[in-house]
Amino acid sequence: MDFEFTEDQNLLAETVQKFMAARYGSESRRAAHKTPGTWSRDVWRTLAEMGIVGLLVPAEQGGIDGGPVETMLVMNAFGAGMLLEPYWSSAVFATALLRRLGGPAAAKLLASLAVGEHLAAVAHAEPGARYDDRVQTLARKAAGGWTLSGAKSVVIGGGAADTLLVTARVQGGDGVSVFAIPRTAEGVRLREYPTIDWRGAADVTLEDVRVKSEALLGGEGAAQKPLDDAQDVALAALCADAVGSMKAALEATGKYLQTREQFGQPIGKFQALQHRMADMLIHFEQAKSMAYLAAMQCEAPDAGERRKAMSAAKVVIGQSGRYIAQQAVQLHGGMGMADELDVSHYFRRLTAHELTLGDTDHHLEKFAAATR
């Protein structure tokens, strides 16, 4: 048992933190979100040059073959600095899925992702399915390839993606398959919009979209396990992002309590507010612990243990994120409501996380089912 980071890991964390401080201040983020859904290809290229975009890509495809702990450290920094670029959706979720699907087409895609010129997004959830795996998008065999029809909703990073990794059922077959579909393919329609935390998402409709045979990644009907595995990697990364935001919101609130004066003293001298901050800290420490656990367990071979750890992590992250976000705003008083202060942005980002990959109730139920 060991909770220490390696020297390389510490170095990675520092590097990303420094990058965020230097290139990604509050001002440039604010400028970006004046044009909703906007992200910077410049920032993306820099992250690619630093090797961060290819963090989870195998060395053979030009990546640096990092693991969940490295991802956690990077996401901590992105959560604290509220990165708007589609890192989580492309460099974590889609990359993890491609890696687990395997095969030459996926390898080729991974290589193009690593250099930062190409982006991908997983298009899995469907209208009305809520947080459940309910795939009704249909793939039919056609001459020299496949024809896909269906709809995908709230595809995070969908607008930025050059390739959509679309889950579908093959007509007459069992199980879920994944198809790599260029966003420019005929019959693909994207409706882009910003999410409540100014990242981008898209609703996608597929109308008789024709793709070649090699668009099918991994075995036909064999994508459920790769998808589950990649989702857990993405979930761990999301937890780490949330913990980064929580820490920053906590620090901002602490600073505000120390400096804001009312009734002739810093409001941090009021015991009721001190205890609120203490509870926020307790929530934060518990969340941090669960982000650690999620990173350590998201690739665990024992599916039952992994399910428990991942759902437990999402529950704690959800509840801690909610408490810290709400109380950070509350303790800032009127200023907490102002878009001008970062604390309102952390509130939005933490709320967005609650609505991603299953909310607290969803995972509380999954956990209960896994421990029964």
Add this chain to the structure above:
Amino acid sequence: MDFEFTEDQNLLAETVQKFMAARYGSESRRAAHKTPGTWSRDVWRTLAEMGIVGLLVPAEQGGIDGGPVETMLVMNAFGAGMLLEPYWSSAVFATALLRRLGGPAAAKLLASLAVGEHLAAVAHAEPGARYDDRVQTLARKAAGGWTLSGAKSVVIGGGAADTLLVTARVQGGDGVSVFAIPRTAEGVRLREYPTIDWRGAADVTLEDVRVKSEALLGGEGAAQKPLDDAQDVALAALCADAVGSMKAALEATGKYLQTREQFGQPIGKFQALQHRMADMLIHFEQAKSMAYLAAMQCEAPDAGERRKAMSAAKVVIGQSGRYIAQQAVQLHGGMGMADELDVSHYFRRLTAHELTLGDTDHHLEKFAAATR
């Protein structure tokens, strides 16, 4: 719409409060609970002379024909003074049931209850049934009467009762029936014990207990509605008892905060404790409102509206009682743990209420079902 009490009601409340203050001090209650399950026939007779025992008995049977509002006022005082006598079980629950069952045998019993020489208890819940209406006790027709067999668990006031109002199913018939069974009947076995708040309860087994025809009260298989109606009257009374205890616990805690000094000042000057007390008061006011509502609605003809109000009341009473009891102990510090202080007794009584006639979760579910 009107939340005022009549002059008579105010007078009744004062009378009972005065009685509790004079005859039922902390000391005499403590003396009583040194012998667990003990209650005083003396106190009972006095309450009978005052007309309180016959509060819900019709005037024709020598009672004063009171209603739920009068019951609420009386139970407020009993909750504040923590009466140990089986008033709720005999003078409220059993009396309300007898009244609703009707007929000459019930009328005779009511008359004997009103004078205070005779007590009754409803024996309804069965082992393993939790808080549900699941009656497996069986009544078979026999020459000139009935033979009953079955088991009843945690019959509140069972040990004090001269007559048990036993719910049973008639063999081959539908629905629930109520039988008046003398505790001395052959085949009746009572195991008495005190409840966690020093009132008495009993587990009852019936082995081929033979009773006469007139032991059946109300129509055969027709007792479900009278039982439901009486349970709602009893539930409203229980809410009022709880509100009385909450008020007293709140006042005791307020007094303690004003007098107990630590770090050179009354601990009531610490803002975190002030806010805790404010939350306790909010809980109390909400609980008081729901006890009012329960009293006003427990005899409402619209079953749906009544179900909603009664279950909502039990939920609020349960949650408020829990919060106030726990925080009253917590704010008293070590002293809150001492049997010597009344606050620990309020804690026990409020806990007992949570476990009676369905707990908070039970009623939350019933409410949700009633509003769907």
Add this chain to the structure above:
Amino acid sequence: MEIAFTAEEQAFQDDVRRFLARELPADIRDKVYNARHLDRDEYVRWQKILHAKGWGAPAWPVEFGGPGWSAIQQHIFDEEMALAGAPRTVPFGPKMVAPVIMKFGSPEQQKRFLPRIIAMDDWWCQGYSEAGSGSDLASLKTRAVRDGDHYIVSGQKTWTTLAQYANWIFCLVRTRPDGKAQAGISFLLIDMKTPGVSVHPIITLDGAHEVNETWFDDVRVPVSNLVGEENKGWTYAKFLLGHERTNIAGIGASKRELQRLKKIASTETRNGKPLLDDPHFASRVAQVEIDLMALEVTNLRVLSAERSRRDPGAVSSILKIKGSEIQQTISELAMLAAGPYALADVRQARDAGGAQGLLGPAHATPLAATYFNLRKTTIYGGSNEIQRNIIAHMILGL
């Protein structure tokens, strides 16, 4: 004791319902039902309809144009308005500055301002808070210096709600810089068209422009716009605070929003069933519905006590705390009910012409913004922390 309304109260309720069914414009009602922001004109249009009926200011005495209703009638009116989807009353004119003018203003001020308030010919906003003085209001710094028949006002007010629509503002200003903070404050009425007044938008958590900073740069205000006596403004502010707290619990609006939540939760599905039938979610909805039931009774108890002229105590702090918490909980549950669809940002969805452009249901888009917006309810009007202080000091004697 009787929970039901009397026959007279029921008849009144029927009257109000009939009026609302007939007179409330459908376009306004739909906006309210869907939690969309109203325009200035929509507020004014509705107020003029109410005023025409003689119901423009339910709480005002008859002499100033009020309908002469009892506390319970006012409660019934407020609740029916909210349930029907009528716009909330913009409180700054009729509920805030008007009672002060009635009680402390000169006959000239009463004659000049009150008729224009009830007809909404003027839109008022409130100049109390400053950047440095939130909960500690008495530390305010905006100065008013006497210069002949005028005060010269300089300073900045913040959180001036809907100041962008307003042509008048009532302000607390400092007229004596020394001595006890509370003792040097005056209550001033300022025409916002006066040179030197400027309004600067504040964008809030929900992305909306609802509040502002209002700056005063050597603004000349006639001395005739002083309410009551100089340096007595703190007394008037406290009067105002204690006076107009009806409907502080917001029962009617919460009931309407609860219905909306249930509608959403019966449309959305979980594990193939309506979300409202999911035991988890059902119990959360049940919990807030129960809390609201209890608060409604608590509110009625206060009304009843007011009617019988007994002091309901600082109990309005309780109504404020629970009322705001319930509002927040309902809005949060509605957002959670919509699930991933709530991730879409409302402004963009609106730009795309409502939610039609997206795959999700139409009800989903404004939910997160409403949840964000209502975080303000535990902060404004005396934060819930301040309310707990009040309860501890005033009711509990701690």
Add this chain to the structure above:
Amino acid sequence: MEIAFTAEEQAFQDDVRRFLARELPADIRDKVYNARHLDRDEYVRWQKILHAKGWGAPAWPVEFGGPGWSAIQQHIFDEEMALAGAPRTVPFGPKMVAPVIMKFGSPEQQKRFLPRIIAMDDWWCQGYSEAGSGSDLASLKTRAVRDGDHYIVSGQKTWTTLAQYANWIFCLVRTRPDGKAQAGISFLLIDMKTPGVSVHPIITLDGAHEVNETWFDDVRVPVSNLVGEENKGWTYAKFLLGHERTNIAGIGASKRELQRLKKIASTETRNGKPLLDDPHFASRVAQVEIDLMALEVTNLRVLSAERSRRDPGAVSSILKIKGSEIQQTISELAMLAAGPYALADVRQARDAGGAQGLLGPAHATPLAATYFNLRKTTIYGGSNEIQRNIIAHMILGL
């Protein structure tokens, strides 16, 4: 980063498990599993078994008879003990007075007391709190006046846990009445058989006799029983407070009680199904299990930081707050799981020979009493309010 134990740690864990399976008496284990109070002899019997194995004081240095374990080994040991149903360590001797004697006591005191502590030949209790000084410990009033080679001690201590079993007590006493409160306190060891010492039971919320008042009526204590220097007792008390906080989270015991809760909830039924399958109840159990998982990782993080000699901060306050809340929640859920059966008072049930006399299941009877008893956990050892003060001051710098 690695959550799994190393091969060495696993081997150690196996050792401990084998030992416990072999040596823990079944009668004691059954009492612990059923949350019944242990007798003095049962505690002593088990401690002597541990001591014979060389595991009598896991945290002690080797020189005084400790096994020389790492922090993680101690953690593994504590957890396995709790899961196996071993009695909790009575902390007052080995975990409280012993470290003070090791650090500040004379060689004579070390030789005299430490071997009898590890062998449990002496039973120690703690004389800190007084009726007037709870959270504000430094305001204590028990006096010790020098008289030749003795101190004359007079005063009253309260909340002396299991003093009815103890033959020694360590006390904070006032040896200088003037000056700063903290500066006049000394740390004294008192033989409870000395004339003038008397123990008076306090019955607690749960009806049990676990704590006492201990009175000192002109008790003559040899000066050789003073630890360290006169008037330096506050320093030693603070050292003690900061020193022995391992296992403060009580993870092992909570895991055991969670298992018990699940067992009860799978026996009890609701709507004809096991209660544990009821969505409501299942989610409550899941919630506390998740909180416990998170606290376990937090606890391991602290251990890991201690091993690498980085300061874990005032984080033990976090462990104490969450640990006690989780204990309370589990005990409350267990009581609720038993439903109406939990209404039976445990003492009476015990008098009737366990629960056999009643119709309910055997598991139901002690549940309410355990719930009552554990209310103490958020009060003692520095109430959770005091812990939040510590977090605010020490970690957050407020």
